[in-house]
Each structure stands twice: as C-alpha cells, then as structure tokens.
Amino acid sequence: MAICWTLENGIGTITLDNPPANILKMEFFSELADHLEMARCAPDLKAIILTGRGRHFSSGADVAELLEASGPETMLRNYRALAGMADLAVPVIAAIRGVCLGAAFELALHCHFRFGSADAVVGLPESNYNLMPGIGGLERMAGLTGKARALELILRGSTMDARDAYERGLLDAIFPRQELLPAAIAFALSLPHDINPGYRELYLHKYLPKDQNIERT
Amino acid sequence: MSKEFFTTFHCLDDIGVISLSGSPGNIIPQPAFVEPELFDEWTSRPGLKALIIRGEGRNFSSGGDPSLILQLSARGNDLERSLEAGHRLLNRIEDLDIPVIAAINRICFGGGLEIALACHIRVVSANALLAFPEVNHNLVPGMGGTYRLPSLAGQAQAAVTSLGGDIVTAADALKMGIVDHVAPADAAFDYALALARKMTSDRPLPLIRSVMKVLNNSRTLPREEAMAEETRLFCLLARDEAERRKNGGD
Numbered sequence: 222m223a224i225c226w227t228l229e230n231g232i233g234t235i236t237l238d239n240p241p242a243n244i245l246k247m248e249f250f251s252e253l254a255d256h257l258e259m260a261r262c263a264p265d266l267k268a269i270i271l272t273g274r275g276r277h278f279s280s281g282a283d284v285a286e287l288l289e290a291s292g293p294e295t296m297l298r299n300y301r302a303l304a305g306m307a308d309l310a311v312p313v314i315a316a317i318r319g320v321c322l323g324a325a326f327e328l329a330l331h332c333h334f335r336f337g338s339a340d341a342v343v344g345l346p347e348s349n350y351n352l353m354p355g356i357g358g359l360e361r362m363a364g365l366t367g368k369a370r371a372l373e374l375i376l377r378g379s380t381m382d383a384r385d386a387y388e389r390g391l392l393d394a395i396f397p398r399q400e401l402l403p404a405a406i407a408f409a410l411s412l413p414h415d416i417n418p419g420y421r422e423l424y425l426h427k428y429l430p431k432d433q434n435i436e437r438t
Numbered sequence: 439m440s441k442e443f444f445t446t447f448h449c450l451d452d453i454g455v456i457s458l459s460g461s462p463g464n465i466i467p468q469p470a471f472v473e474p475e476l477f478d479e480w481t482s483r484p485g486l487k488a489l490i491i492r493g494e495g496r497n498f499s500s501g502g503d504p505s506l507i508l509q510l511s512a513r514g515n516d517l518e519r520s521l522e523a524g525h526r527l528l529n530r531i532e533d534l535d536i537p538v539i540a541a542i543n544r545i546c547f548g549g550g551l552e553i554a555l556a557c558h559i560r561v562v563s564a565n566a567l568l569a570f571p572e573v574n575h576n577l578v579p580g581m582g583g584t585y586r587l588p589s590l591a592g593q594a595q596a597a598v599t600s601l602g603g604d605i606v607t608a609a610d611a612l613k614m615g616i617v618d619h620v621a622p623a624d625a626a627f628d629y630a631l632a633l634a635r636k637m638t639s640d641r642p643l644p645l646i647r648s649v650m651k652v653l654n655n656s657r658t659l660p661r662e663e664a665m666a667e668e669t670r671l672f673c674l675l676a677r678d679e680a681e682r683r684k685n686g687g688d
Contacts, residue, residue: 288680296669304665351642351679353649355672357665360656367590368653369559369618372537375649376637 223249225274226256231267232409233260236274237325243279245324247290250299257306268409269309271332272316272402273325278341281323284350291355300356303331310415312424316405317341318398322380327358330365330391333418334408334425337383337392338401344380365390393425445472446494447480452487453634454480458550463500464493466549469524469581477527481534487638487646489534490630491557492541493550498566498626501548504575524549524581528556533658535650537637541630542566542617552583555590558650560617561633563626566608568616573603590615648675 223246225236235256237243260266273279306313315321315329318338326343329335337343345354345362353359354375363371366389373379374389386392396404411428443460458464458471481489493499510517531538531553540557546568554560554568562568570579578584579600587596591614599606599614611617621629638646648671655664 288676288683291673291676293666293669293673296672297666300665300669304661348641348645348649351645351682352675353645353652353672355669355676357668359649359652359668360664363653363656367615367618372558372649372653373618373633373637376537376641376646 222252224252224256226259228263228266230410231265232406233263233266233269235269235271237272237279238274239279240275242277242320243273243275243325244283245279245281245328246283246286247295247299250302254298254302254305257302257309260309260311266311267414268311268412269313270316270402270405270409271313271328272405273318273321277319278315278317278321278329279325280320281325284352287352296355303328303356307331307333307418312409312412312414312416314405314409316401317343317392318401323347323354324356324358327354327356327361330358330361333416333421335392336394336396336401336405336408337386338398339383339395340398341383341386341392341395342380343383343386343391344378345375346378346380348376349378362391394429443467443471445476447476449483449486450631452485452638453631454483454486454489456480456489456491457494458492458499458553459494462495463497463545464495464550465500465503466553467503467506469502469521469549470527471524471549471553472527474523474527474530477530481536485643486536487641487643488536488634489538490541490627490634491531491538491553492627492630493543496543496624497545498540498542498554499547499550500545501550501552501571504577507577507580521580528553528582531556532558533654535647535654537634537646537650539630539634541626542568543624543626547571548579548583549581552579552581552586555583555586555616558653559619559630559633561619561621561626561630562608562611562617563621563624564608565623566611566617566620566626567605568608568611569603569605570600571603573601587616642678644678645675648672 225238227234313332314334315332316336321343345358347353383395446457448455538557539559540554542562572579584600608620612620652668
C-alpha cells in the first residue's frame with residue numbers, strides 16, 4: 222500500500238507511505254483516487270491532511286518507472302485524481318516536512334493549503350531531467366506565483382527552501398517540524414467543512430493569524 | 439515625428455532580440471509596431487529559445503502619438519482597424535511558445551507598456567518609469583493594457599493606474615506585481631539576456647515549447663482539453679528522454 226489512511230475527529234489523514242523518500246509509484250495515484258472517492262461519501266469528514274511518513278513528504282515520481290510506463294491515459298488518470306482532490310468541498314491541507322519535489326509538489330499544489338516545516342524543500346525540478354511537470358503543477362504554480370515567476374522556476378528547475386517558497390506564495394505557513402501537524406490539524410478544525418477555494422486568502426487571514434506562522438520560526 | 443519608427447531583429451546565439459528604434463522616445467506610430475509577417479519570420483527562426491523586446495537607446499518606448507491617433511480616428515474606421523492589427527500582434531507575442539522578456543530601461547508609457555504587458559516576463563531598470571498617460575488625452579489604453587494589467591496588479595490597482603495616469607517607479611511596479619525583476623539603472627537588457635540564458639541554455643527546445651504551451655493553454659483552453667494536451671506533451675518529452683537514456687545518455 223502506498224497510502225496510509227486514518228480518520229480521527231473528522232480529520233482524514235492521507236500519509237504517503239513508502240519511506241524513506243515516499244517515492245510516488247503509479248499505484249499511489251489509483252490508491253489516492255480510491256481514498257478520495259471514499260472521502261466524498263464520508264458524511265463526518267471535515268478536512269483532509271496530506272503528509273509523508275518519516276523525515277520527508279516525498280521526493281516525487283519514480284523517474285525510471287515514469288519513462289517506461291507513462292502513456293497519456295495513465296498520466297491523464299493521475300492528473301484527474303489530483304484535479305478531483307482540488308475540487309473537493311472539504312478542505313485539503315498539505316503538511317510538508319523535508320523534501321517535496323516534482324510530482325509530490327504537484328500533489329501539494331493541488332491541495333487547498335500548504336503548510337511547511339522550517340526545513341522543507343519544495344520545487345518542480347523536472348526540467349533537470351529534460352521533462353516538465355505533467356499533472357497540473359505548472360498551472361497551479363502560475364496561479365500562486367504569477368506566470369512569469371512560475372516560468373522561471375520551472376525552466377530553471379529550481380528548488381526552494383521553506384522561506385523562499387513562503388515569500389513566493391507557494392507555502393501558506395511555516396512551522397517548526399514538531400508543530401507542523403498539530404498546526405495543520407488545528408487549522409483544519411477551524412475551517413468551514415464546505416470551502417470555496419476562491420476564498421483561500423480569506424480563510425488564511427481569518428484562521429491563521431500572522432503571528433501563528435512564519436513569525437515564530 | 440522627426441524620425442521614422444522602425445524595428446530591428448538580431449540574434450545572440452539562440453536568443454532573439456527585437457529593438458524598437460527611431461526617435462529618442464521610440465514613439466510607435468502604429469499599434470502593430472512590426473509587420474505580422476516579419477514578426478513571424480523572426481520568431482520562427484530555427485533553434486530560437488527565447489525572445490527579448492527592448493528599446494534602442496535610452497528608453498523602452500513612450501508609446502503612441504496622441505495626435506496620430508486622433509488623425510486616424512477621423513478617417514472612417516482606420517483607427518479601429520489599426521488597433522485590431524495591434525491586438526493581433528500582441529496576442530501573437532503572448533501566445534508565442536518561447537519565453538518573451540521585455541527589457542525596459544527608463545520610459546515605458548502607454549502603448550509601450552501595453553507591449554511589455556503582452557510579454558511573459560518584465561525586467562525593468564531601477565530608473566524605469568511606467569504609466570498609462572492616455573487619460574490625460576481623454577483616451578484609454580487601446581491595446582489590451584486594461585485587460586492584461588488586472589491579472590498582474592489586481593482590479594483595484596489596475597483601475598487606479600489606468601485612470602489616474604500616474605507615473606509608477608520601478609520599485610513600486612515590482613511591489614504591485616506589474617514587473618518581475620528590477621535591474622540596475624539602464625541595465626535592463628543585460629539582466630534580461632542573463633535571465634533568458636539561465637532559463638534556456640541547458641534546456642532542449644521541445645521542453646521549452648511544451649512548458650510555454652501548457653502555460654498558454656491554461657489561459658486559452660477549457661480545463662479538460664488543457665489537461666489532455668498537457669499529458670500528451672509530457673509523454674512526448676518522456677519518450678524522447680527514454681530514448682536518450684537508452685542510447686547511453688546519462
């Protein structure tokens with residue numbers, strides 16, 4: 222199993238479970254789609270948190286597998302799983318410890334909110350492998366940082382530390398490692414259960430006062 | 439106008455450079471500041487990886503000439519037709535599948551700013567000044583400036599800038615999100631060239647084009663179509679890379 226699912230106090234947690242780097246194999250995306258389908262029918266679900274087992278969120282896709290097995294149908298199915306997650310009415314929050322790169326960051330970019338630990342490293346470095354982000358990461362990043370900045374970051378294959386990512390709008394908050402999950406859960410519990418992604422900034426402003434996040438680290 | 443406006447094109451390796459030239463302010467007499475056929479010829483040069491648009495001399499461009507615009511407006515629908523041609527040209531720039539960077543020294547007003555807004559990235563010199571002075575002539579920006587500015591600066595700020603006709607400094611433009619980089623005084627071009635090289639030098643052309651297409655598609659295609667096209671482009675790159683590795687690439 223590539224995913225560990227737990228449900229506690231109405232908060233569903235999807236843990237990427239392929240340590241140490243939690244590499245995303247093709248089976249991850251079909252499991253994700255199944256869990257999201259389940260989540261869609263769970264009446265008590267208030268929010269979903271995505272996180273990685275152990276030190277890291279995930280180093281991304283298995284490039285060798287990707288080059289061998291990626292047909293347009295598979296990719297489109299994976300893409301639809303992420304787009305479906307972004308369309309959920311319940312808030313989805315990525316809690317990012319350590320590295321979160323490539324396909325894993327595309328996954329995080331489809332979440333409604335992204336919290337990082339102080340030691341998080343994020344980015345879309347696909348172009349270093351002569352590839353591009355293929356499941357919506359480009360557009361999502363452009364939506365958050367503006368097209369110009371996204372174009373630069375993606376063509377240069379840049380990765381960023383948490384502070385950089387925060388300043389570019391790619392992380393919504395930064396917490397010390399131990400406080401990351403509790404903070405994400407507290408934020409999730411404070412949100413309405415039926416969110417409008419168009420009000421993202423408003424939710425952050427209301428439920429995550431500035432002095433609760435980056436100023437503390 | 440004392441001197442005639444013209445545009446030139448040259449290449450620095452695989453980076454193309456279009457220069458607005460003529461008078462000191464590079465005043466643009468026609469909304470379509472370069473013939474579409476010429477623009478296509480320049481930008482379809484094989485191997486071209488990025489394009490920089492700059493002004494010859496001290497300034498980027500002070501934009502159109504209000505008296506010429508008023509003359510055109512008196513001649514049937516000449517003004518409408520020339521504005522349409524200008525729109526088509528700027529849309530061509532925006533839809534180009536290689537990155538287009540505006541390198542802006544000093545003055546960038548009106549139509550000049552509208553050209554800059556159609557580019558994908560804007561680099562300004564620290565002594566650059568941006569404005570839509572059209573309102574001072576009881577006109578509005580006519581080449582998509584009022585359409586493109588809100589997506590960068592937000593509705594409210596865009597309204598203030600277009601309606602106020604105020605001059606915005608490089609530092610303020612950066613804060614407002616209108617520009618992306620501030621270079622040292624008068625050094626926008628060198629900065630833009632370095633940026634273009636950093637973005638494209640180690641990147642194969644199909645990759646650059648695919649990234650640009652995906653970004654452009656998100657603006658022009660319905661979501662389902664954009665998603666299908668993105669995965670199709672990704673799989674082409676993956677196939678090339680798999681092939682390259684099989685043939686002993688690292």
